[in-house]
Amino acid sequence: MAMDGFTGYKSATTEELPAARVVMDPFHVVHLAASKLDQCRQRVQQQVCGHRGRKDDPLYKIRRILHTRTELLTDKQKIRLFESLTSHDDHVAVEITHQIYQQLIAAYEHRHRREGKKLMYKILRRIRTGLPAGLAELAQLGRSLWNRRADILAYFDTGVSNGPVEAINGRLEHLRGIAQGFRNLDHYILRSLLHSGQLAERVNAL
Structure with missing residues (x-):
């Protein structure tokens, strides 16, 4: 049974349907990662510039590009993404969080589910604990996803999605x-x- 990350749904399902296999829907996993990426970008933006995003701020200019799969970006967008992420040392937090976001999508998009499942498990294990300082949003994401790892990995066995x-x-x-x-x-x-x-x-x- 596919569902989002709200634990209340899982509790109710397991109580009423104990034999059902819970699957955390890929859409909600990626959406959660995207929201953490946005939070990281906004925090770093505030720290570096001292204000919310404006049209000429490097991180604000790539706010939509960050959510696009790298393979779908044009050459111009790739250059803008690279220049914005490397324009300040503190932007490295956004760069790392963006990389994990892209890796999560790549795991789901892998042509072989067995290999995709392995990649997903490695990602979840890598970000669950012990991240360097300055990656608070990624650390939160890691804890949340690790707690639901069985439900996330179940997708690769069942292919169930809502x-x-x-x-x-x-x-x-x-x-x-x-x-x-x-x-x-x-x-x-x-x-x-x-x-x-x-x-x-x-x-x-x-």
């Missing part, structure tokens, strides 16, 4: 947002149908 459910939920949340500011139910229904593509052919035919 990705499709998350995708549907995302579309539903967006549709719910469409309702904000609308008082006419008929108008809301029409806009929802347009958004979901149900009226696309009729509209295009006009």
Whole structure:
């Protein structure tokens, strides 16, 4: 059974379905790592510049690039990423956290799940304890993931993921947002149908 990192869900599941195998969904593992990467970037930004990110600050300029797989970056983006991470000695914390983030994704994307599982275990073991000072966010991530290592590694044995459910939920949340500011139910229904593509052919035919 795939789920996010909230321990309450796991406790409830194991209590009601003791035979079920819990799998921590890859989306939530990567999302947690991404949030720690953001927190690290923001902390270092504040320490180095003394203010929140501005458009010309090196770390602020790469805030989106940091979340993109290295293989998908353009040459220009790779150069910007390198220059920003090496522009100050204190940026090394962001660089290391970014590397772990990329390694987690690579483990999930490995063409052979058995090898991906080995890579994932090595990553989790490497960051669980004993990290140098200045990597507080990565240390927090390491402790959190190590505590759920069995659930994380279970994905590589089962392949179970709630990705499709998350995708549907995302579309539903967006549709719910469409309702904000609308008082006419008929108008809301029409806009929802347009958004979901149900009226696309009729509209295009006009």
